[in-house]
Amino acid sequence: MVYQETINYLLPRINIKPLCAIILGTGLGKLADQVENPTEIEYPSIPGFVRSTAPSHHGTLIIGTISQTPVLVFKGRFHYYEGYSMEQVVYPVRIARLLGAKYLLVTNAAGSLNINFQPGQLVRLSDHINMFGTNPLIGANILTPSITITTEKNCSPSEINEFGERFPSLHAAYDPELAQIANEVAHNFHISLPSGVYCGVSGPSLETRAECVMIKNWGADLVGMSTVPEVITAVHCGLRVLAVSVVTNLSNIFHSAPHRQEEIRANADRASTDLMLLIQKFLEKIQ
Numbered sequence: 001m002v003y004q005e006t007i008n009y010l011l012p013r014i015n016i017k018p019l020c021a022i023i024l025g026t027g028l029g030k031l032a033d034q035v036e037n038p039t040e041i042e043y044p045s046i047p048g049f050v051r052s053t054a055p056s057h058h059g060t061l062i063i064g065t066i067s068q069t070p071v072l073v074f075k076g077r078f079h080y081y082e083g084y085s086m087e088q089v090v091y092p093v094r095i096a097r098l099l100g101a102k103y104l105l106v107t108n109a110a111g112s113l114n115i116n117f118q119p120g121q122l123v124r125l126s127d128h129i130n131m132f133g134t135n136p137l138i139g140a141n142i143l144t145p146s147i148t149i150t151t152e153k154n155c156s157p158s159e160i161n162e163f164g165e166r167f168p169s170l171h172a173a174y175d176p177e178l179a180q181i182a183n184e185v186a187h188n189f190h191i192s193l194p195s196g197v198y199c200g201v202s203g204p205s206l207e208t209r210a211e212c213v214m215i216k217n218w219g220a221d222l223v224g225m226s227t228v229p230e231v232i233t234a235v236h237c238g239l240r241v242l243a244v245s246v247v248t249n250l251s252n253i254f255h256s257a258p259h260r261q262e263e264i265r266a267n268a269d270r271a272s273t274d275l276m277l278l279i280q281k282f283l284e285k286i287q
Contacts, residue, residue: 006048006095013039014063014099016070020283021096021239023074023230025108028246030272031279032075035064043076048095050088052076061092069283072096079225081204086136090233094163097237103178103286104234105279109268110198110224110245111207113216115254117196117247120270122278124182125174125243126195128228129220132202136229137236141166164236173235178242178286185281191274196221198245200228212251223251244278246271 024031032038043049043059052059062073078089093104110123117123141162179195186193199215201207203225207215215223222245234241246268 002048003094003098006046007098009047010041010095010099013041015039016063016065017100018063018070018072018096019101020069020103020105020286021072021074021093021101022105022279023077023092023107025077025106025226025246025268028107028109028268028272028275029058029075030269031107031276032058032060032062032073034066034276034280035062035071035073036066038062038064048091050078050084050091052078053082067280067283067287069287071283072099072101077226077230079204080132080134080202080229081225086132086134086229087139090136090229093230093233093239094237097234097239102240104230104239104241105282106227106230106234106241106243107275108198108224108227108243108245109248110222111212111249111251112221112247113199113212113223113251113253114196114221115250117194117221119247119249121247122186122191122193122271122274123196123222123245123247124179124186124193125198125222125227125245126179127174127197128231129197129199129215129218130228130232131199131215132228136233137168164238168232168236170232170235173231173241174243175240178240178282181285182242182244182278182282185278185285189277189281191278193244193278196245198222198224198227198243201225207251209252212253216251216253222247242282244275246275
């Protein structure tokens with residue numbers, strides 16, 4: 001991939017050093033409207049980025065502030081089911097880290113395997129199960145050629161040779177301190193925010209009933225087609241992670257009618273107000 005070329009393209013167009021990168025999932029693009037003094041760059045214009053082809057994923061990088069916190073907002077993500085390699089899927093995460101971000105806030109739309117998590121509800125992820133059949137860290141761990149990044153004026157360039165530790169631990173992939181901050185915000189603003197385990201699958205077909213029963217028996221509360229590769233990559237390159245799912249449908253353990261994308265996006269929209277408030281107040285706490 002062309003990491004150096006991407007950085008060289010973005011730095012002149014970014015007038016802030018981002019503290020937090022935010023990835024917006026299906027139906028959750030409204031949060032991008034909260035960015036103040038935004039600079040917007042379409043993904044196809046950015047070297048190394050591919051097109052986001054999933055429904056409601058607009059494919060725009062937005063740079064600005066939310067609650068006076070400098071952010072990179074990825075309005076739309078890349079999915080493995082779109083035919084992209086894992087390196088392409090997680091490319092924005094590594095770029096965010098190279099640009100200086102310290103935190104990654106991941107959102108997604110997910111199906112519920114837990115009858116207590118109903119459509120329109122927010123769930124903070126406490127752990128995950130990787131059922132993609134692959135891992136985003138497979139392959140070389142060396143940036144070739146090594147790249148030199150300078151994100152601030154009057155700052156000596158630093159050479160980056162490796163993305164991160166070859167065998168990173170995922171014992172606390174979802175940062176406990178950030179989870180506590182999110183819980184406090186949710187409590188203070190009367191937002192329901194239980195925690196749950198997310199299972200990531202490749203898709204794009206939705207899960208069969210037998211698959212849902214199996215995944216539930218493994219201990220998962222939610223299932224979706226994203227997030228896990230980005231979280232693994234974020235931990236690998238040193239980003240602290242908070243992840244929130246929006247429950248958009250009950251799995252077919254609980255009903256026999258087929259899911260419709262219109263229903264999924266409508267339920268994501270229902271939860272967007274609480275999600276925006278949660279993120280705004282969360283960002284105020286991490287400054």
